Amino acid sequence: MPEHDPKIVAMFCTWCTYTAADLAGTSRRTYAPNVRIIRVMCSGRVDPQFVLAAFEHGADGVLIGGCHPGDCHYQEGNYKAFRRMTLLRKMLKQMGIDERRLRLEWISASEGDKVQRVIDEMTEELRQLGPLHIQESVAAVETPAYAVAAG
Amino acid sequence: MSKPKVAFYWCASCGGCEEAVVDLAEDILKVVEAVDIVFWPVALDFKKEDVEKMADGEIAVSFINGAIRMSEHEEMAHLLRKKSQYLIAFGSCSHMGGIPGLGNLWNREKIFQRIYKDVPTLPENGNGIYPQTQSQVPEGEVNLPEFFDTVKTLDQTVDVDYYLPGCPPTPKLIMQAVNAILEGKLPEKGSVLAPDTALCDECDRKESKPEKLLIKDIKRVHEVIADAEQCFLAQGIICLGPATRSGCETLCINANMPCTGCFGPTSRVKDYGAKVLSGIASIVDINDEDEAARLFDEKIPDPVGVFYKYSLPSSMLKRKNMGDA
Numbered sequence: 001m002p003e004h005d006p007k008i009v010a011m012f013c014t015w016c017t018y019t020a021a022d023l024a025g026t027s028r029r030t031y032a033p034n035v036r037i038i039r040v041m042c043s044g045r046v047d048p049q050f051v052l053a054a055f056e057h058g059a060d061g062v063l064i065g066g067c068h069p070g071d072c073h074y075q076e077g078n079y080k081a082f083r084r085m086t087l088l089r090k091m092l093k094q095m096g097i098d099e100r101r102l103r104l105e106w107i108s109a110s111e112g113d114k115v116q117r118v119i120d121e122m123t124e125e126l127r128q129l130g131p132l133h134i135q136e137s138v139a140a141v142e143t144p145a146y147a148v149a150a151g
Numbered sequence: 152m153s154k155p156k157v158a159f160y161w162c163a164s165c166g167g168c169e170e171a172v173v174d175l176a177e178d179i180l181k182v183v184e185a186v187d188i189v190f191w192p193v194a195l196d197f198k199k200e201d202v203e204k205m206a207d208g209e210i211a212v213s214f215i216n217g218a219i220r221m222s223e224h225e226e227m228a229h230l231l232r233k234k235s236q237y238l239i240a241f242g243s244c245s246h247m248g249g250i251p252g253l254g255n256l257w258n259r260e261k262i263f264q265r266i267y268k269d270v271p272t273l274p275e276n277g278n279g280i281y282p283q284t285q286s287q288v289p290e291g292e293v294n295l296p297e298f299f300d301t302v303k304t305l306d307q308t309v310d311v312d313y314y315l316p317g318c319p320p321t322p323k324l325i326m327q328a329v330n331a332i333l334e335g336k337l338p339e340k341g342s343v344l345a346p347d348t349a350l351c352d353e354c355d356r357k358e359s360k361p362e363k364l365l366i367k368d369i370k371r372v373h374e375v376i377a378d379a380e381q382c383f384l385a386q387g388i389i390c391l392g393p394a395t396r397s398g399c400e401t402l403c404i405n406a407n408m409p410c411t412g413c414f415g416p417t418s419r420v421k422d423y424g425a426k427v428l429s430g431i432a433s434i435v436d437i438n439d440e441d442e443a444a445r446l447f448d449e450k451i452p453d454p455v456g457v458f459y460k461y462s463l464p465s466s467m468l469k470r471k472n473m474g475d476a
Contacts, residue, residue: 048425052467069438076438083432083443090447091428091454094256096472133474 006126008035008119009054010063013043015073016109017065023112031116032123035063042066043104044077048088051102055092055134061101061126063118068106078106100125101132155211155333158190158202159241160231162224163251163302164217168242169193171319178326185333186211190231199227205234212332214241214315218251218464219303223296232309237332239344243318243413245305246343247423248464250318255463255470256455258300302464314343318413318461321399345398347417350410353397356382365436369450372409383409384434389457394420394427413461422467424458431458 012018018039024031040046043066054062064085066078085104093099103122107114161169175182189210190197202210213235219225232238243249254262263281267273286293305311315328328344331337338344351357360382370387377383383390383404390409396417403410416423431451437443451457459466 048429049420049422049467052422052425056467069440079438080433082440083435083437083447084429086440086444087428087432087447087451087454088425090451091424091458094453094455094471095468096474097468132472134468134472 004127004131006034006060006123006129006131007058008061008063008122008126009059010035010037010065010119011040011043011046011050012037012065012107013045013067013073013078014039014041016067016071017043017105017107017115019109020065020107020111020115023110024115025112027112029112029116031119034123034126035119042072042074042077043081044072044074044079046081046084048084051085051088051092055097055101055132058132058134060129060132061103061122063122064102064104065107065115065118066104068108071108097132097134098129100129154185154187156189156209157186158210158213158231158235159188159193160190160213160215160217160227161193162215162217162228162245162305163220163249164242164244165250166193168216168244168319171242171317171322171325174322175325176322178322182326182329185329199230202230202234207233208236210235212237212239214239215305216241216245216319218244218248219299219305219308220251220254221296221298225303225308226296228305228309237312237337238305238309239328240305240311240314242320243316243415243461245311246314246316246465247415247462248302248304249461252302252304252461252463252465253456253459254302257471258473259298260300263298301470304465307464312340313337316343316345316396316414317399321402323400324398343396343415343418345396345414348397349417350392350395350397350399350401350414354382354392354401354404356380356404360385364434366434367436369435369446371450377407377409379407389431389451391427391431391458393430394423411460412458415462415465423462424455424466428454428458 012021021037043064046064051062066081067073069078072078082104085102089099089102092102105118188195190202213231215228215231219228240246244251267281268279282295284295284297315324324345364384366387368387369389372388377388378386388409391412392410394416395410395412396414399414412427416426420426437446
């Protein structure tokens with residue numbers, strides 16, 4: 001039985017975390033290959049629907065990276081991200097999704113080492129937690145079509 | 152020229168949608184004049200066999216309310232789909248799962264255990280007898296519908312042509328829909344038969360909603376007596392108006408209660424609960440992480456109940472994941 005290999009979808013903000021991930025790369029820091037990185041302009045851009053879509057399509061964990069509080073390129077975006085993800089994490093817990101599967105980290109542009117550490121940590125944690133298996137309960141409910149509203 | 156045939160059926164339903172039809176008051180006379188109601192279990196004595204005997208497509212429109220919770224609902228949905236030209240999901244339950252949809256936080260085993268064993272009002276040793284789909288009694292075999300683990304919406308079960316939103320849909324919306332059908336003026340298939348703007352747009356309290364809406368505290372509805380004229384959100388009371396489809400004439404707002412989202416999202420939103428959660432989190436003006444977390448714990452102890460009150464089965468995750476550590 002192959003050991004479970006977690007899939008992490010990451011959304012990193014352009015100005016800080018994505019730049020840090022680039023730095024990790026140029027610094028030749030190896031980290032777990034389990035993460036798929038999506039670049040967004042700001043952590044405040046991350047719509048909770050994106051997080052749900054990631055879980056719906058098979059992600060075992062979602063990692064969001066933004067600037068440290070006070071350093072957001074757009075002033076307040078990361079605060080909004082924090083509030084949204086805190087509330088979303090609470091709701092996901094009610095939905096039977098462990099809180100550790102949604103992680104929000106403040107990683108500045110110079111913290112390539114933190115990118116490496118966080119991804120390695122999260123991968124290991126998710127490996128222990130096991131796969132999420134959301135797709136099975138979602139697929140069990142066939143949906144012919146989403147409503148198209150001309151309105 | 153015979154009148155078009157219309158059917159009305161209820162699945163996992165509270166009966167409020169049936170009452171909404173009765174609420175048409177004198178307008179119901181116009182409806183009965185124009186159509187022939189051939190099946191309506193709550194009000195008329197037609198039987199399932201009467202529907203089975205009809206030709207496919209013989210019924211012009213079937214309105215189905217209630218969520219799909221049991222095999223009987225699924226069966227009737229398929230039957231009416233077969234016999235109808237148009238199938239309209241009537242009310243929040245068939246549209247998005249409705250309040251019965253909150254049952255998706257559990258499954259059959261947990262629900263039966265609670266109701267038939269654990270409820271304090273049961274006799275001393277509990278009852279512990281679960282409904283069986285098949286039982287032998289002296290007279291022969293007795294069947295009950297199967298109770299599913301997961302509540303589904305109507306469109307997760309059969310092909311749906313239109314949706315009438317609301318818990319229940321208002322008499323005005325119902326009449327508009329009936330007239331559109333009779334005049335042949337229906338919009339694109341799959342449409343929700345209500346405006347595609349958010350509730351704030353039609354709300355009288357719009358003027359008191361600040362351009363930059365920011366609140367420092369959340370007040371639950373039982374904690375305060377709301378001001379009768381000011382925007383609820385501006386008062387710190389959670390109102391889901393910004394993310395909810397309009398068309399209800401703000402009936403709840405007019406009764407000095409905030410919107411709870413029964414009309415569901417506009418066409419631009421995929422997952423209602425996630426989107427409205429995002430909106431509420433955005434306007435809370437607290438940048439200290441611990442303080443914000445504490446506020447949410449204290450004032451929104453049940454996020455699913457607030458944000459997915461009517462829409463859990465139609466959400467992206469559809470139901471609680473029963474298997475996580």
